[in-house]
Structures are given as C-alpha cells and as structure tokens.
Amino acid sequence: MNIYVFIGTSICDIGGGALYYKHKLQYLLDKGYKVYIFSFVKGEVIIDQLKSQQKNIISYLKFPPYFYTDSNKNKIIQHLIEEISYKDNDTIFIESNHFISSLWGEILACRLKCKHVLFIIDEISRIYSDCDLRYLKFKDQRKEVAAISHRTLPEIFKNTNYSDICRKIILSACPTETISNVAECKIDIHLHKENNTINILSLGRLNKKYILPTIKSLANYTIANNSVFFNIIFCGGPSKYESIIKKEFNGQDNIELIFLGNLYPIPLKLLRITDLGIASSGSVTLLDEFGIPCIVIDGNDCLPIGIYKYNCINRLFRGKEEPPVALDYLLNLIIKNKVVNKNFHLPENLNKEVDFSSHFQFIKNSNKEIEYYSEEYSNGFKIKFVRILSVFISLDKQNKLFKIMHKIFDNFSFSKL
Incomplete structure (x- = not known):
C-alpha cells in the first residue's frame, strides 16, 4: 500500500x-x-x-x-501514528505545507522511517530562530524543500550567506x-444598477x-469619485x-x-458581472483566465504591483x-482610461484534471539517503523561557509571547549560517 500524509494548516x-488539498487528494486516490x-x-x-x-x-x-514537554510531544506523535493505518512494508510519503507543521512532519518521518518533504504553500513564511534556519538549510540541501514562489526561500534566508545559493525549487499548487x-x-446577488456603476470583486480570504x-x-477612491456608484463584492x-471593512467606508x-x-x-x-478584480496569488490567475482585468496586490508589502499582464x-x-503603484492610479487606468477592457470568456482549461x-x-529528485534533522531545538533562551511560562499560561498566549520575543531580540538579523 502507498500512503500519503499531509501535515498542513x-x-x-x-x-x-x-x-x-482537494485536487491532490483526488489525484492520489485515483x-x-x-x-x-x-x-x-x-x-x-466546506468542500x-x-x-x-x-x-x-x-x-x-x-x-x-x-513548545511541549517531551512527554506531551511524544503523545501527539503517537496519536498521529495511531491514526495512520499502515504495515511495515507500506511506502509512506509525508508532505508538510507550513514551516511549523514541517517540524512535526520531520519527527513523524523519523519515527516511520519514510520520506518527508516540505512544500511551502504560504504566501509568506516566517521563522523565528537560528535553529529554524539550520533546519531549513538542512532540508534544502537534501532537495526536500519546494515553494510556490521563487522569492520564498531567499526571503526567509535574507541577511544570511545562504540567501543567494538556496535551491529555489518551484512547484505549482495547481500544476x-x-x-x-x-x-x-x-x-x-442584489446589485445596485445604474448606468454609471462599477462592479469590483475582491477575491480571497478577508484575513x-x-x-x-x-x-x-x-x-x-470611492469618496473622491462620488459621481460613480460602486458595487464592491467580497468573495x-x-x-x-x-x-x-464596513467601518472603513463609513456610510458612503x-x-x-x-x-x-x-x-x-x-x-x-x-x-460575468465583475468589471474588475483585486487579488493576489492564484486568484489573479483565475480572474485573468476569464478575461477580467485584475489589480495585483503584493503579499509582502501589501501595496499594488500593477494590472496583471498590462504593467505587471x-x-x-x-x-x-x-x-x-497607487491603487487610485490603477483604478483610473481601468475605469476612466480603459487601457484594459473586460473580455469575459470561458477558458479552455475549465474543469480539466490536475496532474x-x-x-x-x-x-524522486531529492536525496535518497535516509537522514533526519537531529539538532536539539529546546536549548535556546526564548524557547526555554516560554516553556517555563507554559506551566502558567495557555499555548496561544505562549505562541504570542514567543513571537513578541522574536521581534525584540531578533530584529537586527540572524547569524550568517
């Protein structure tokens, strides 16, 4: 039996x-x-x-x-193992999709003696210590790290000597x-309808x-252009x-x-009713495939990059x-200057199978030798401190405290590796 285990978000x-997960689950089942x-x-x-x-x-x-004592950490790993119905001769693959999750994936793979890869599907992935960097470097050198963007690993390793030489293996979440x-x-959908109305679609999670x-x-922009009516749709x-969001528009x-x-x-x-979209990452591709002009927002600095396939x-x-680029400038290019027009159509790849x-x-291209990251993680000052406090506070508060301490102590830079 072949078994595929995701450690995701x-x-x-x-x-x-x-x-x-929906697409790849079906592919694996098939x-x-x-x-x-x-x-x-x-x-x-929902799916x-x-x-x-x-x-x-x-x-x-x-x-x-x-964050856990050895006893509690082992209980969590043992629970995962017990949920996976496997035999000794089964082939098991573990894929983690988030940095923190991959730490669990590495321990689980070590217990099951199987291949573990990290495919980072987060738009932005943050890590919090030198030990995190050494672990990620170890996985990258074994060709066991991929991401959805060529910028992901260099951004993680910025300010280190490894930033320019990390492998930058790129995979698509929808190949x-x-x-x-x-x-x-x-x-x-009940829309306000007038001759001078623009329908704007924000496609993506509100958080x-x-x-x-x-x-x-x-x-x-809507305040400055009060002669135009805007239906702003959030999906x-x-x-x-x-x-x-409602407070930001303040009863306009x-x-x-x-x-x-x-x-x-x-x-x-x-x-069909959307005049223009605002999105980032995969949602941009979707809107473009249907011929809808899309303003792209950078996932890092949260500022507009441009109009997809027009000026970015x-x-x-x-x-x-x-x-x-200023959002009002891009909106004017589409709404007033009409440099990009909507050309709605059904794409050829609608509902095709994902490969x-x-x-x-x-x-297959990753390192064949069986080896797992073994450096002790719990020696750092911040980790010891939050583990002591965990006796008195919840894990959520412990997590927030750890991130605050990271900002206080590590803002200058990581070591050079």
Missing part, C-alpha cells in the same frame, strides 16, 4: 490551500494511495471531498514541537493551471494581510472581518458592499522592475 476555508490530511485550524469543512479529513484536525499541531472551482450554479490596507485606499471569509452613499462569504464553487454568474507580470511578490506528476518528480 487548514481544510476549512475555500482558499488556495484547501483547494490544493493513483491508489491511502491519504491522510492532518491540519490544525478548527472549523467546518465535500475534504469532509472525511475533519477528524484529522488536531489543534496541537498549530504550535511547534519545542496544469486548471480551473475546477468555478461552475454554473445559482447565486442570489489576508493586504485586505485592510487595500480597503482603506479603495474607500478613499471569501471569515465573516468576522466584515464589520471592520455611492457604494454597496456585498459579502458572499466562502463560496464553493465560485459561480460563473459572479465572474508577477502575481504574488513584485519584481525588481515593478515598484509600488501532480511534477510533485512526484520533485520527491
């Missing part, structure tokens, strides 16, 4: 991560694999194909193994760039870092951010805010020749 939303997706974000699983993995949501995986999360389905700065700029959750009478929450699949009707080519992080063979080639 969330299967409870409709973001790129959940869609990646290939005869038994699949386990362990994640830590609690909530309701039907992932509902079987609801029982594998384990909140303890949110925190790094070094054949297929679109299988859009369909002709019913949706009830992404760029959302609030972008909303502030968009609110200023994505969670809903707790809706009240924050030339806008209508429409919150659609997590939608799966995305209705074709929604894309990157979808996640800006290139060296792509300085930040993850490149992911298995990545695994």
Whole structure:
C-alpha cells in the first residue's frame, strides 16, 4: 500500500490551500494511495471531498514541537501514528505545507522511517530562530524543500550567506493551471444598477494581510469619485472581518458592499458581472483566465504591483522592475482610461484534471539517503523561557509571547549560517 500524509494548516476555508488539498487528494486516490490530511485550524469543512479529513484536525499541531514537554510531544506523535493505518512494508510519503507543521512532519518521518518533504504553500513564511534556519538549510540541501514562489526561500534566508545559493525549487499548487472551482450554479446577488456603476470583486480570504490596507485606499477612491456608484463584492471569509471593512467606508452613499462569504464553487454568474478584480496569488490567475482585468496586490508589502499582464507580470511578490503603484492610479487606468477592457470568456482549461506528476518528480529528485534533522531545538533562551511560562499560561498566549520575543531580540538579523 502507498500512503500519503499531509501535515498542513487548514481544510476549512475555500482558499488556495484547501483547494490544493482537494485536487491532490483526488489525484492520489485515483493513483491508489491511502491519504491522510492532518491540519490544525478548527472549523467546518466546506468542500465535500475534504469532509472525511475533519477528524484529522488536531489543534496541537498549530504550535511547534519545542513548545511541549517531551512527554506531551511524544503523545501527539503517537496519536498521529495511531491514526495512520499502515504495515511495515507500506511506502509512506509525508508532505508538510507550513514551516511549523514541517517540524512535526520531520519527527513523524523519523519515527516511520519514510520520506518527508516540505512544500511551502504560504504566501509568506516566517521563522523565528537560528535553529529554524539550520533546519531549513538542512532540508534544502537534501532537495526536500519546494515553494510556490521563487522569492520564498531567499526571503526567509535574507541577511544570511545562504540567501543567494538556496535551491529555489518551484512547484505549482495547481500544476496544469486548471480551473475546477468555478461552475454554473445559482447565486442570489442584489446589485445596485445604474448606468454609471462599477462592479469590483475582491477575491480571497478577508484575513489576508493586504485586505485592510487595500480597503482603506479603495474607500478613499470611492469618496473622491462620488459621481460613480460602486458595487464592491467580497468573495471569501471569515465573516468576522466584515464589520471592520464596513467601518472603513463609513456610510458612503455611492457604494454597496456585498459579502458572499466562502463560496464553493465560485459561480460563473459572479465572474460575468465583475468589471474588475483585486487579488493576489492564484486568484489573479483565475480572474485573468476569464478575461477580467485584475489589480495585483503584493503579499509582502501589501501595496499594488500593477494590472496583471498590462504593467505587471508577477502575481504574488513584485519584481525588481515593478515598484509600488497607487491603487487610485490603477483604478483610473481601468475605469476612466480603459487601457484594459473586460473580455469575459470561458477558458479552455475549465474543469480539466490536475496532474501532480511534477510533485512526484520533485520527491524522486531529492536525496535518497535516509537522514533526519537531529539538532536539539529546546536549548535556546526564548524557547526555554516560554516553556517555563507554559506551566502558567495557555499555548496561544505562549505562541504570542514567543513571537513578541522574536521581534525584540531578533530584529537586527540572524547569524550568517
């Protein structure tokens, strides 16, 4: 039996991560694999194909193994092992998709004596110590680290001697760039309709870092252009951010805010009525595939990169020749100057099968020798300090304290490796 184990973050939303698990789960099942997706974000699983993995949501995986005593860490690992139904002659692969999760994946792989790779699907991945860097360097030198952007590893290793020589192995979360999360389905959207109306779609989770700065700029634009009516449509959750967004527009009478929450699949009707989109990463590609002009927001500095395929080519992080551009300038290019026009059409790759063979080639190309990271993680001052305090405070507070301490003590730079 071939077994594939994910150590991931969330299967409870409709973001790129959940869609990646949905696509790859089906691909692996079709290939005869038994699949386990362990994640830590609690909530309701919306995508039907992932509902079987609801029982594998384990909140303890949110925190790094070094936050726990050896006894509790071993209990968590033993629980994972007991959930995986395997025999000694089975072939097991473990794929982690988040840096903290990969620390658990490395321990689990060591216990099961199997291959463990890290595929970073986060837009921004942060680490907090020299030991983190040494671990990541170890995995990278074994060709066991890939990311969705060529900027991910250099950004992690910036200010070290390893930044320019890390391998920068790139994989796509949807290798054949297929679109299988859009369909002709019913949706009830009540839009304000006038001759001078613009429908703007924000496609992506509301808790992404760029959302609030972008909303502030968009609110200023709608105030300055009060002769135009704007339907601003938000496709994505969670809903707790809706009240924050509403406050930014402060009762303007030339806008209508429409919150659609997590939608799966995305209705074709929604894309048909959209005049322009604002997005980052994979959502940019989706809008472009349907001929919808899209303003791209940088996932790092949260400032606009440009209009995709008009004055920018990157979808996640800006290139060296792509300085930040004011949102109002880009909106005027589309709305007033009409330099890019909507050309809605159905893409040829709509609902085609996704081929993850490149992911298995990545695994095949990695180091064949069995070796796992063995450096003791718990010797650092910050780690010892938060572990002592963990007796008195919750793990969530312990995690926040650890990140605050990182900002205080490590802002200058990491060691040179």
